[in-house]
Amino acid sequence: MSPSRIVLMLVASAAAFAATAACADEQEDIDYRQHIMNTLGEQMAAIQQIVQRKAPADNLATHVQIVAVTAATAKAAFKSEVPGGRAKPDVWANWPDFSKRLDELVAATAAVAKSAKEGGVQGTAAKLETLKCKGCHDVYREEKK
């Protein structure tokens, strides 16, 4: 085999390796943000059960606090522009809006967490209505296939 052919093969292998590595990294980015969004989903579902009196009320304030703290981790998770999973490319095309909405989610959940600590289910149910995941999901999340 000629030296130039060997060099060509090495270059091709290196390129293939780089491509695989990039894809693996991108999947990690997608997995990471999904861990965060799934956490929000699980906690919101637990809160929903408590509001409907289908789960013990003692944990309400803690669940809302978990939502607030988790929401604060989401921005870093979406920072790298890696479409995939259920994130629409608009997340990055409209980053100022998406990012502002995440900030608002953090502020809103923190406020509800405070009220849940003081007011229990009765005093919190109406405020929980302000935490609508749907508003953002309608714009930035793909429908489930």
Next chain:
Amino acid sequence: MSPSRIVLMLVASAAAFAATAACADEQEDIDYRQHIMNTLGEQMAAIQQIVQRKAPADNLATHVQIVAVTAATAKAAFKSEVPGGRAKPDVWANWPDFSKRLDELVAATAAVAKSAKEGGVQGTAAKLETLKCKGCHDVYREEKK
């Protein structure tokens, strides 16, 4: 139809209704604790990614804090004796041990959360090793079917 037959039918319907309601309640109990255990799983997976340098380190302390706070909600979720989901009946047969292990999880995660806040990934990775979900799952959780 004789009055006694009508009464019998009413009693039978009431019993069937009560059974359905009980089952629905039991499913709510199972769902509720699964929301909590899934949250722990999602957050531990995020932490794992950070330790393996596959996700941004900024959120590490927050994720560990979420695990600690979530762990503290688990005991109330397992209180009603409702086998099902992946919980083995041993959860309730050995409640003092199961409950003690949950307390230990809360204490251990709170300690690691403190260290993550101060020491970052470097100072926390070894301590994270102490948070083994497997020890408890091997005893109290059914294998996935």
